Amino acid sequence: MSVLVVAPTEREARAIRGARACGAGHAAGEGLVRFLEAERPEAVLVAGWCGGLDPSLAPGDVVLGRSVSAPGRTELRPRPLLLEAARRELRRRRGLRFVSSRLLTVERPAAGRSEKVDLWNEFGAAGVDMETYALVEELEGRGIPWLVIRVVLDPAGWELPRSLTTWTAEGDEREALRRALLRPWEWPAYARLARAAPRAERALRRAAAIVARALAAAPVDELPVVPAGGDS
Amino acid sequence: MGIPTSQAIAVATYILRQRLKGRKRYPLVLMLEPLWRCNLECAGCGKIQHPEHILDLRLSPEECWAAAEECGAPVVSIAGGEPLIHPEIDRIVEGLVARKKYVYLCTNAILLERWLPKLKPSKYLTISVHLDGLRELHDAMVDRKGVFDKAVAAIREAKRRGFRVSTNTTVYADSSPEQMRELFNFLMDDLKVDGMMVSPGYDYPKAPNQSVFLRRPEMIATFRKILSFPEAKRWRFFHTPAFLEFLQGKRAMQCTAWGNPTRTVLGWQRPCYLIADGYVKSFRELIEETEWDRYGYGRDARCTNCMAHCGYEATAVRETIASPLEGIRAAVSTIGARESSA
Structure with missing residues (x-):
């Protein structure tokens, strides 16, 4: 089946062969709709980076979304056969650390360690981002099968630089950088992110290719539709 | 943290040795269940709902020792079922102590006074008595009157005979923070136990009374209250x-x-003490062929309301050993812990 791969930012999309940048944060949903109408895919893979909430995950670890949560919203789950096919393929590849777990979508970057601990305790999500829920909700509404992979950039134990906490869209990057230049005490945190980025990028490229192939190989007609709803 | 200094050193040395050997996964505590039969039917227990022919099964002392050697963990917790129903429990303990394993003999203490003359006090042996509250609460949780009094008498006798004694408390929805406070004060001040273990109850689907279990946010709120009492600073827990x-x-x-x-009597239980997704013949098979990353909070619905020490204390110990700061904190809290037996 034909698969559309979307990633929020240009930077994430560049890391994945054939991916489209749908926009970060609130803008992502509209970007996705444009691609859906132009390309009419049979399935969609949402891919990108995330903040780690599961403390056992390190930069570059892959989270295959077993479910997607957002505060106050019904948990959304991919079709089990698709999830299992992707899990099987990821397991076969050596050197790629992954977990199949819950992903959480919030409106602002989860920057502080204590904020991440609270989100972990409340939602039990392995990773947190700002787009996934809106994207898969759109896909569910259209009955399009989907999977999500997110790769940890900043793990649970890291504090993100404060100047990044107002980041809600790709266009904010320049402003965040400008502010960071005026805050030398944040430079070590930026340096740590910069060191982690290549590893996360490599993992994203590999994992997205594997999962997109698994998705493309799945026989769409045989996939049972699972009603939305949360377990645990 | 009140564990004996010698045990803390033995565990730390063991972990460092495993790391030097480059082992990714290594056991810290062997959970040994030599039988599943019990003389109680507690409200929150999901261990004993097996058919009679399985409840009749027992591990022999030789099988228990072989399991300890095969796994190599420095600590062995003998659970069940009620281990003191096993007719050769004294031999099992003696053999494990001879292998220099730190043994926690978990019991409801109903039969403890009968066994004490056959057990030898040792720094390697801790008798860990199950107590979920003071008289009224404990007897309600174990669904039998008089068990609390029997356990308290057995603890006093064990202490008199020079045994190291700890307690194991499971916190349920019916256990108020105030009741836990009274229990811990009683255990520390009156019974003078060597240490206490505490854990929220795991929501076993097979447990007779499902209403006793707390959900994760409730567990956190309850433990915040319990551990914020002023006396909590002097309570000696066998935890990091x-x-x-x-x-x-x-x-x-x-x-x-x-x-x-x-x-267990059916083999090595996969993946953990609380969830049984099957049994394998060898420890090696368990470690190498279990899909470990499939389990855990957020990954498996059965782990959602689990904060039990059998899963998370190992994480805490590894983090403590990995971080110099954590190591110092743990060492400071260990100072003062008494080596009550020779």
């Missing part, structure tokens, strides 16, 4: 400071299911 912080929601942790492998 990191695990106690985790119980209060102040620290994020993922479960280390392979840290406490479980040997």
Whole structure:
């Protein structure tokens, strides 16, 4: 089946062969709709980076979304056969650390360690981002099968630089950088992110290719539709 | 943290040795269940709902020793079922102590006074008595009157005979923080136990009374209250400071299911002490062929309301050893812990 791969930012999309940048944060949903109408895919893979909430995950670890949560919203789950096919393929590849777990979508970057601990305790999500829920909700509404992979950039134990906490869209990057230049005490945190980025990028490229192939190989007609709803 | 200094050193040395050997997964505590039969039917227990022919099965002392050697963990927790129903429990304990394993003999203490003359006090042996509250609450949780009084009498006798005695308390929905406070004060001040273990109850689907279990946010709120009482600072827990912080929601942790492998009468239980997704013949098979990353909070619905020490204390210990700061905190809290027996 034909698969559309979307990633929020240009930077994430560049890391994945054939991916489209749908926009970060609130803008992502509209970007996705444009691609859906132009390309009419049979399935969609949402891919990108995330903040780690599961403390056992390190930069570059892959989270295959077993479910997607957002505060106050019904948990959304991919079709089990698709999830299992992707899990099987990821397991076969050596050197790629992954977990199949819950992903959480919030409106602002989860920057502080204590904020991440609270989100972990409340939602039990392995990773947190700002787009996934809106994207898969759109896909569910259209009955399009989907999977999500997110790769940890900043793990649970890291504090993100404060100047990044107002980041809600790709266009904010320049402003965040400008502010960071005026805050030398944040430079070590930026340096740590910069060191982690290549590893996360490599993992994203590999994992997205594997999962997109698994998705493309799945026989769409045989996939049972699972009603939305949360377990645990 | 009140564990004996010698045990803390033995565990730390063991972990460092495993790391030097480059082992990714290594056990810390062997959960040994030499039988599943019990003389109680507690409200929150999901261990004893097996058919009679399985409840009749027992591991021999030789099988228990072989499991300890095969797994190599420095600590062995003998659970069940009620281990003191096993007719050769004294031999099992003696053999494990001879192998220099730190043994926690978990019991409801109903039969303890009968066994004490046959057991030898040792720094390697701790008798761990199950107590979920003071008289009224405990007897209600174990569904039998008089068990609390029997356990208290057995603890006093064990202490008199020079045994190291700890308690193991499970916190349920019916256990108020105030009741836990009274219990811990009683255990420390009156019974003068060597240490206490505490854990929220795991919501076993097979447990007779499902209403006794707390959900994760309730567990965190309850432990925050319990551990914020002024006396909490002097309560001696057999836990790392990191695990106690985790119980209060102040620290994020993922479960280390392979840290406490479980040997039962049916084989090595996969993946952990609380969930049984099958049994394998060897410890090696358990460690190498279990899909460990499939289990844990957020990954498996059955782990959602689990904050039990059998999964998270291993994480806490590994984090304590890995961080010099955590190591110092743990060492400071260990100072003062008494080596009550020779």
